[in-house]
Amino acid sequence: MTTLLSPMVLFFGLGALAAFARSGLTIPEAVGKAMAIYLMVAIGLKGGVAVAAEGFTPDLALAAVLGLTLSVVLPLPAFWLVRRVGQQSAIDAAAIAAHYGSVSVVTFVAGIEILKLAGPPASGSMIAVLALMETPAIVVGLLLARRATKAGGITAGRILHETLFNGSVVLLVGSFLIGLAVGKEGYTQIAPVFEAGFRGILCLFLLDMGLIAARRLSETRSLTLQLTGLALAIPIMNGLVGTLLGAMTGLGTPDAAALGILAASASYIAVPAAMRMALPEANSGTSLAMSLGVTFPFNVTFGIPLYIWFARSIAGS
Amino acid sequence: MTTLLSPMVLFFGLGALAAFARSGLTIPEAVGKAMAIYLMVAIGLKGGVAVAAEGFTPDLALAAVLGLTLSVVLPLPAFWLVRRVGQQSAIDAAAIAAHYGSVSVVTFVAGIEILKLAGPPASGSMIAVLALMETPAIVVGLLLARRATKAGGITAGRILHETLFNGSVVLLVGSFLIGLAVGKEGYTQIAPVFEAGFRGILCLFLLDMGLIAARRLSETRSLTLQLTGLALAIPIMNGLVGTLLGAMTGLGTPDAAALGILAASASYIAVPAAMRMALPEANSGTSLAMSLGVTFPFNVTFGIPLYIWFARSIAGS
Amino acid sequence: MTTLLSPMVLFFGLGALAAFARSGLTIPEAVGKAMAIYLMVAIGLKGGVAVAAEGFTPDLALAAVLGLTLSVVLPLPAFWLVRRVGQQSAIDAAAIAAHYGSVSVVTFVAGIEILKLAGPPASGSMIAVLALMETPAIVVGLLLARRATKAGGITAGRILHETLFNGSVVLLVGSFLIGLAVGKEGYTQIAPVFEAGFRGILCLFLLDMGLIAARRLSETRSLTLQLTGLALAIPIMNGLVGTLLGAMTGLGTPDAAALGILAASASYIAVPAAMRMALPEANSGTSLAMSLGVTFPFNVTFGIPLYIWFARSIAGS
Amino acid sequence: MNASIERVKVEILLDAPLCDLVTRMVEEAGAGGYTILLALGGSGRNGRWREDRVTGADTKLLLLAVAADDIAEAIVRGLEPLLDSYRLIVMTTRVGVVRGDKF
Amino acid sequence: MNASIERVKVEILLDAPLCDLVTRMVEEAGAGGYTILLALGGSGRNGRWREDRVTGADTKLLLLAVAADDIAEAIVRGLEPLLDSYRLIVMTTRVGVVRGDKF
Amino acid sequence: MNASIERVKVEILLDAPLCDLVTRMVEEAGAGGYTILLALGGSGRNGRWREDRVTGADTKLLLLAVAADDIAEAIVRGLEPLLDSYRLIVMTTRVGVVRGDKF
Ligand SMILES: Nc1ncnc2c1ncn2[C@@H]1O[C@H](COP(=O)(O)O)[C@@H](O)[C@H]1O
Ligand SMILES: Nc1ncnc2c1ncn2[C@@H]1O[C@H](COP(=O)(O)O)[C@@H](O)[C@H]1O
Ligand SMILES: Nc1ncnc2c1ncn2[C@@H]1O[C@H](COP(=O)(O)O)[C@@H](O)[C@H]1O
């Protein structure tokens, strides 16, 4: 599979190898954050400019409804599996389920690039779907934990606010709207930074992610065989369901693949922060080891090509 | 007004909105500093390369004299207004006056770009004027405070040194001289980074500035209605005076506008640091809330277009 | 000499001047590290892509053998000189000798660029030689210190691991292999960041290095006149020996110059870290003041042009 | 040290997402101020962590507030319900301060 | 702790622009060394602040010097004139140190 | 402070390259955890240094571990052989902690 030899995946692998070899290589946190901000602004802008050109299509509304539905529904089987197969407490299972219902921006960006390398790209409006899918799973997770989130005086409203206005949502949505407002002509004047630089920066960012994911994996103490299995099975299941749903309801093939990638991706930024406040008793080590240590690397290497292949197979049939 | 819809202003607005919505979005300090360094080196280089091509013109000498004069004179009405209208102590008023006599590099850079979008650009030598205007107002401010700056053994010489050799002056002047030395051919080999990237980076930097200015505004405790009014009135007054002075003495229209932008801009980096040492009793919260929280956003959104419009109106009349 | 007026050298000088003038200019550590990572990835990738095109030539094997030999042999005269002329203890002399046997990535990168400005470039495979030369001198240095490295339970294996897998070796070798794997076509998609940006970033990085080297020099307390002399004499000697060896054994002129630059360069990242663990009694102030404060600036300004001139002179004779 | 008055330094090690909550509680207990430092890494029952995580969720901060005895006690008492669920670490030390009237 | 000797840890919270001045005074008081940490944010009578300000003017640092009693006292006495105008916070704590001869 | 138990706070100032070694020793001494802060600069017998060095070799860290008396003593004893050659600084302070059972 040629995507495995793309520079992006190779840099991810280099980072992981460096971490496993206990190399001294580290990328300062400020630099990692800077790259993440750059990627989110770039992807938001491009999405907005694309939608400014395409206009709001019925497909966008459809994709939005599908995304929201998935984000609400997908935590349920994940919760059940983590309780039964993973043998976790209700609170831990709820926290993990929220991670898998929500999405990972980086997985999405990597997926969009791999899609583009392999054929027609997803439409710009999928960025809006990405933003819509960040939050609902958190609410579902809290409901699954069957408790009012009032620990230490933190109200549900507070947590909702933190999640809706977390940095990545604001950046994505804001840049999307700016792209929409300035359109192609306005974008041209600032495009060099966001166009020419994009893939190179993504490589360096994935190098960092490889380091971080592998370190998370090797420092964790709470990952059982069952949980590792689930961290592979749940994204595959979610990815195939997302892709299928997109294809069946009439999204184009690339958009169906993108929806699959979103469904398969697991949050490791927004959801952990929300859970740390709302479900402090949940073991954040377990959920992060699963989403960041296992699911993320799997998606970047094998998962994304699988969902793309699946989307094409359905379309071709 | 089309400049309000330029990506730069929109990103500034996004940052401000994110801060007011109490979003978790932050840009690491190291990254903000890196962007500031990049912008100063880029603008210094470009100025130097431009002057290497244009040669030293009488206009440059004229602009330098005008800039120095403004930086010495403008603190005086500001001091008077802040004492009378703003009801501040002499020391606080002196510190605030120094902020308004000095200049803001970021306002200048934003102004230069907005000028360029709207018509003929300012000449490269205005960067030298910018550097000249950083320091004199500090000295005037200290004289206005009517006290020898000897608090805690800090001598006047020490403060002057700190101000003359502060990071941004060194970077601007140094890069200007390097640009002058290497000229167009030498610049070509390093130009891609400083040319193609410039506006995109400026967008990201203004996003950060929006966050910072809005946070400053919402966390301040010392901003009265009168001070807010002055933080709008003083830059308008200074901007119009600077533009008029430039136009009357025969600077070209873009350079007169640039001089107005410099006069209108208020320092929020070099002067606060100098005041912290020389006038520690002055309330730095007040002066920063005015210059960074009110004047800077005003200039970036409404002020700069106003001064440009004014320069053109005079020229056209 | 035109290279002294290249923007890279001028920015290095600006940084040094800013530090000597006790300017407040600082570049955040995270940003310096980010630029170093960028430069190492870029140079590794380019090297790998070049070797993918050129193929593994006998010249590469020859250069590798020469580099390894130099790294093992060069610490010996340095040790002897530092003991006799520099009057240092055996342990300090061994630590210093290790610095001079090993290499500096930044000196190499600056050298490669100056070579390129001046004529035909060095071949991509010299990056592999750079990586090979980082470690052996450390082992020789420890042998020269004539003691088992078991201070505080740190084993020799541990130190070797730390050195072989230190961040810069991993980045250089890893990027080199990725460049080799993806070849020219794979590289094209990520090239803009690593090509267009390279020299501009190198300028900013050398600005930072100028600051750091000059501060190191002005804050040191242990640099005698003799040691300063050695910090100039050893690189000149090593540089000429390396160039001569390359030319005599039949490396092309640019590669001979590159080998000279490697031999002349002194480590200031990998070796100090290794010595801090293995020879904690050694005075790290002395060795860093020599390699970073004296040798590095000398090489960037005068040394590199000297070794290039020498390589050309031999070839022309 | 003659000019020095005894006060209590309260040090709280906390997760970054809790920063707003904890600072609000410190202010409500009556502290005149506080200062926050960033932790770079650490280790505890939940394993090792370092700062260079993308996931800011487990960045740790060290909050430090100098206060009079009664206010320090109020801070600690206020935090007590959070200690177990949020795994905070709270330390108190007697320190000498100058300008003691300030706290 | 048997091997341990009592010394004084002086902690000074200061604004970044004052760093040169304060370190000079600490050295003049006879301290053998000091270490500086960066503060990330805080709150006091002048409102809240965080590190991600462009304006380095209100970055705060925490300087920490371990010293013998007399030197610690000299440090504190030397700083006293600055305390009010520069709004420094100075804390002293008795600590046990090993290698006490060093300080 | 009624709910508070006395423990020892051990603070170790160390060079970054020694971090792995020292944390291993702290863990072996039985400490339940530790936290690391980054130092920004300092000065000692070997001159001044600041964090913005490329050469991470002289970045300094401040490790902080709260522990029961016997464990704190074990930490200090374990480090003693390293103190001189690696120029570590080790401080111990008695602190009050809540959740004392944790340490
Ligand atoms: N009681 C306190 N404990 C710890 N830090 C404080 C305290 N009071 C003030 N500070 C710090 O000192 C800075 C300036 O305080 P102030 O002069 O009161 O505005 C604050 O922003 C805090 O970082
Ligand atoms: N008395 C002290 N108090 C606090 N930190 C110190 C002290 N002495 C040394 N240090 C720190 O330890 C580092 C190494 O000290 P030295 O081994 O004396 O060069 C210095 O750079 C300081 O950061
Ligand atoms: N005894 C301790 N001393 C200092 N820091 C600690 C200690 N125990 C835990 N920590 C810090 O608190 C964090 C969470 O601890 P834990 O809840 O035990 O995983 C750790 O990662 C450490 O940074």
Ligand code: NA
């Ligand atoms: Na998902």
Ligand code: NA
């Ligand atoms: Na002004």
Ligand code: NA
């Ligand atoms: Na060498």
